[in-house]
Amino acid sequence: MxxxxxxxxxxxxxxxxxxxxxxxxxxxxxxxxxxxxxxxxxxxxxxxxxxxxxxxxxxxxxxxxxxxxxxxxxxxxxxxxxxxxxxxxxxxxxxxxxxSAKSYPEEGMRRPESASLKPVTMSSERDILGMCPVASEETVCCNLRTIDAVQNCGMGCSYCTIQTFYGDRVTFDADLPAKLAAMELEPDRFYHIGTGQSSDSLMWGNQHGLLDSLCDFARAHPNILLEFKTKSANVAYFLRGSPPANIVLSWSLNTPAIIRNEEHFTAD
Ligand code: SF4
Structure with a gap:
């Protein structure tokens, strides 16, 4: 028994x-x-x-x-x-x-293997403009909107959930230029829009015309401030051309210990 x-x-x-x-x-x-x-x-x-x-x-x-x-x-x-x-x-x-206080080994944490993400372009009916995901009745909202142009990130920050959502693919929206062109914005209103809802904004550079499309969108709408938030040093695209005046590149910076141990593939 x-x-x-x-x-x-x-x-x-x-x-x-x-x-x-x-x-x-x-x-x-x-x-x-x-x-x-x-x-x-x-x-x-x-x-x-x-x-x-x-x-x-x-x-x-x-x-x-x-x-x-x-x-x-x-x-x-x-x-x-x-x-x-x-x-x-x-x-x-x-x-x-x-x-207890967080401590790291003196030699630093071992880097995980860098994820090799397969780039794909896909058409979808998905809306690409949304409110910042933190906006709620519980927060003092700054009305930031975000464009979801690319899904997945290869920076490998250990605290970030984005990498767990999209498997081994990084997906570019095949209809991005058309969706941006069709976006209805009130001409007398000012908009602050980020571009990295589900990715780092600059990590992918201008792959699949990503930055071309976003910069064209900024040029067409002087009443927006388009923010590219990044942890990369991938600014060559902007140094080469004449970027629109209403964009800003911004960096989210952590302490050296966090960068070294948790943000595995970000710029040094
Ligand atoms: S760079 Fe940003 S989106 Fe990419 S893994 Fe790090 S925190 Fe996540």
């Missing part, structure tokens, strides 16, 4: 684990978590919590869950209510790590 229950739980664990980040963990981490889950019958939420913690610890270069638990185990088991104390201590440890 005990064996039957263990088998049932293993089947449940296999089902549960597919919907958590458990499959992304290393073999050692998986073995540890599986052992704990089977011994203490982790629920789905508990398994998810432990798997996420294991992944965070790995990314933060902290001791693995198994090593941490080795230091706790005898003390916790002597006190009883092992599962409850395991989760309490895990919560405390993760909270303490989140609250």
């Amino acid at each position: 005990a064996n039957r229950t263990a088998i049932d739980y293993r089947a449940k664990f296999d089902r549960y684990s597919e919907d958590t980040c458990f499959p992304r963990l290393g073999e050692e981490e998986q073995l540890f978590i599986r052992g704990m889950a089977e011994a203490h019958r982790f629920t789905f939420q508990e398994l998810r919590q432990v798997s996420e913690a294991a992944l965070d610890l790995r990314m933060w270069k902290e001791a693995s869950l198994g090593i941490w638990w080795e230091r706790q185990e005898s003390d916790v088991e002597a006190r009883g209510r092992t599962k409850e104390r395991f989760f309490q201590r895990l919560d405390d440890r993760m909270a303490a790590l989140r609250a």
